[in-house]
Amino acid sequence: MSRVELITGIERRRRWSAEQKRTIVLSAFAPGAAVTDVARQADIHPNQIYRWRRALSETSGFAQVVVATEDRAAPGGPAAIEVAIGHDIHARIPACAPPALAAAVLKALIAR
Numbered sequence: 888m889s890r891v892e893l894i895t896g897i898e899r900r901r902r903w904s905a906e907q908k909r910t911i912v913l914s915a916f917a918p919g920a921a922v923t924d925v926a927r928q929a930d931i932h933p934n935q936i937y938r939w940r941r942a943l944s945e946t947s948g949f950a951q952v953v954v955a956t957e958d959r960a961a962p963g964g965p966a967a968i969e970v971a972i973g974h975d976i977h978a979r980i981p982a983c984a985p986p987a988l989a990a991a992v993l994k995a996l997i998a999r
Contacts, residue, residue, distance in 0.1 A: 903939075908942075908943065909943060911925060911929050911931075911936060911939065912936060912939050912940045912943060915936045915940075922936055922937070966981075966982040967979045967980060967981050967982055968982065970993065970996065972996055972997065976996055978992055978996055980992055
């Protein structure tokens with residue numbers, strides 16, 4: 888005997904605005920936040936948050952920027968731009984580096 892599933896209600900397909908997606912992604916990757924907790928609060932699957940983050944980064948140049956205090960920048964030497972892509976790619980570009988060099992480094996890291 889085969890099983891039949893009867894759906895009596897309206898299909899549950901929600902529409903999220905770009906601003907709602909951005910807010911959820913930002914809160915999921917805020918310091919100390921857990922993606923699963925944010926997904927549970929928004930009543931979505933955690934994979935959806937990762938998909939939205941990828942789409943935001945591809946279409947709108949979405950990137951997280953952290954501004955460090957002077958105390959944190961001091962041990963490494965003069966002021967610098969620190970770039971972290973994922974958990975395994977990190978770069979420290981001196982503030983005195985020419986903009987073209989900094990752009991080339993970033994392009995090389997992103998292509999990787």
